[in-house]
Amino acid sequence: MRVLVTGGAGFIGSHYVRQAVGGAYPTLADAEVVVLDKLTYAGNRANLDPVAGSDRLRFVEGDICDPEAVRAVMAGVDLVVHFAAESHVDRSIMGAADFVITNVVGTQVLLQAAVDAGVAKFVHVSTDEVYGSIEQGSWPETHPLEPNSPYSASKASSDLLARAFYRTHGLPVCVTRCSxxxxxxxxxxxxxxxxxxxxxxxxxxxxxxxxxNVRDWLHVDDHCHGIQLVADGGRPGEVYNIGGGTELTNRELTTLLLQATGRDESAIEPVEDRKAHDRRYSVDITKISTELGYAPRVPFADGLAETVKWYQDNRDWWEPLKQRAALGG
Known part of the structure; x- marks a missing residue:
């Protein structure tokens, strides 16, 4: 079996690759994993270092918007897991063009290549932000798409392309929308x-x-576990929400991070709100839970503590990234 993972050097994609190559997903135990990544600012070969020596992993530096490059890596592929995307809302507000090109055009190139290659399953990884903002309750997968940022609009567009390729060409596509x-x-x-x-x-x-503003928090391991459940058993043409079940205001999250790092509220610097800042996201995970047996497995308190410790212990990974990107306040 051959699996193509786009954006496999990014945050979520690299976690999926490490898990797949490391044996976490039984159906991929012997699979060859091919990573296609353009290595933009958010892609990092170092994210794959823990599995870089595996003979089951092949890395290809390339752009999902390049039909020839995509056609080459799609040959012989059984499963596509499509993570590659421009994903930061603030960047999309400053300039939407890259988001439209990568998220919409890039997805179209991949879908067409998958049709041409006869791929058996295509999982398109999307976001809960395509639904817009919800004051109460949680979105089912049937909720209308009402994106409010250029980023979420580009992802909604790619979701619709995935649906169209299923309806038009019969490509076995599933869409996942995570928190x-x-x-x-x-x-x-x-x-x-x-x-x-x-x-x-x-x-x-x-x-x-x-x-x-309220967000539902999902540990990356739970997200990738849910994606693999969809890859294994999701019904073609269907959408599956993947949530973590922990809703926090940004201020509540900030308080937890202050406590975890031994800082106090004097460290908070209030800034002007983001344009069109969605107030609350909340996905209903009944469908994936009922059909595929998904449930979040990482308690938020444990996951957050482990994440904070990882950043404390891995300055050599993040400090150069912040310096290059001029992040840090």
């Missing part, structure tokens, strides 16, 4: 690694607006 991920190896522009690394360095942490 906010956290864990080791996450690029330090995202809130948990940014705040953690700032706090351990004695710096301020920028808290948007009133800090009362």
């Amino acid at each position: 906010n991920n956290y864990g080791p190896y996450q690029f330090p522009e995202k809130v948990i690694p940014l705040f953690t690394t700032n706090l351990v360095d004695g710096k301020k942490i920028p808290l948007y607006g009133d800090g009362l």
Whole structure:
């Protein structure tokens, strides 16, 4: 069996690859794993170091928007797990073009190549942000798509392309929509690694607006476990929400990070709220739980403590990234 993982040097993709090559997914026990990654600012070969010596892993540096490169790596592939994306909302607000090109055009190139190659399963990894914002309750997969940022609009567009390739060409596509991920190896522009690394360095942490925006937190290992359940047993043409079950306001999350790093509230620097900042996300995971037996397995308190410790212990991984990207407040 051959698996193509796009964006496999990024945060979530590399976790999936490490788990797949490391034997965490029985159906992939003997699979060859091919990683296609452009190595943009958020892609890092070092994320694959723990499994770099495996003869089951092949790394290809390339762009999902390049039809020839995609066609070459798609040959003989049985399963595609498509993580590659521009994903940071703030960057999409500053400039949407890269998000449209990578997330929409890149997904179209992959879908077409998968049709041409006769791929048996294609899992398109998306986000709960395509639903918009919800005041109460949780979104089922049938909720209308109402994205509010250029990032989420580009992901919603790619979701619709995936559906269209299933309906038009019969490509066995499943779409997964996850809540906010956290864990080791996450690029330090995202809130948990940014705040953690700032706090351990004695710096301020920028808290948007009133800090009362609510997010559901999902450990990256639970997310990848859910993705593999969909890869193994998800019904073609269907969408599956993957959530973590821990809803926190940004201020509550900030308080936990302050406690974990021994800092106090004087470290908080209130900043002007993000444009069109969605107030609350919450996904209903009944479908994936009922059909595929998914349940989050990492308690948030344990996962957060382990994540903070990882950043404390791995300065050599994140410090150069922050310096190059001029992050850190």
